[in-house]
Amino acid sequence: EETLAMMLDMVSQPPSATLLLVLITGCVALCKQRTQLLPRVVAALCDLQRRLRARTLGLPPHQLANAQQSLRSSLLSLLKLPAMRSADSSLAASEMELASALRALGATEQLKQFYKQIGAELPGEGPQEGLDAGVDGGKGDG
Known part of the structure; x- marks a missing residue:
């Protein structure tokens, strides 16, 4: 509990991009x-x-891109945890x-691929799906 509190505090104002990447990975491992x-x-x-999106951490562009990529990968791994699909309302949020x-x-x-694979509906999609596809023309950059 204390370790997590310390890590989450450091995530809010990381002293360096390298430490931020380590903290992201560590938080996911704890979960x-x-x-x-x-x-x-x-x-x-x-x-x-x-x-990160608001660029309030003062990271140079290449470090920002690395942090965003690491965060994306980490968030996807959290989403894939079986516990995320439990009946717990706090986990639904x-x-x-x-x-x-x-x-x-x-x-x-x-x-979309993940939710299709597990046979579930993407949270927050429903009628919005067509609108999302219209924004980027339904094309992905890869």
Whole structure:
């Protein structure tokens, strides 16, 4: 609990891009071992996504891109945890938050593929799906 609190505090204002990458990976590893930590970690990592997007951490462009890629990969791995599809309402909210953050990180296609693979509907899609496809013309950059 103390380790997680310290890590989440450092994620909010990382001293370096390298440490940020280590913290992201460490938080995800803790969640894989203790799924009850998912809501706190998801909230912190989704907040990090918003700050990276707003460029408030002062990272140079190449480090920003690396941090975003690491975060995208980490958020996808959290989403794929079986615990995310439990009946727990706090995890349902975390799943929505993850989906939103992943869309903002440009991982919409990965989200669609994952939900198609598990036979579930992408959170927050429904009638919005056509609108999302219209924004980027339904094409992915890869």
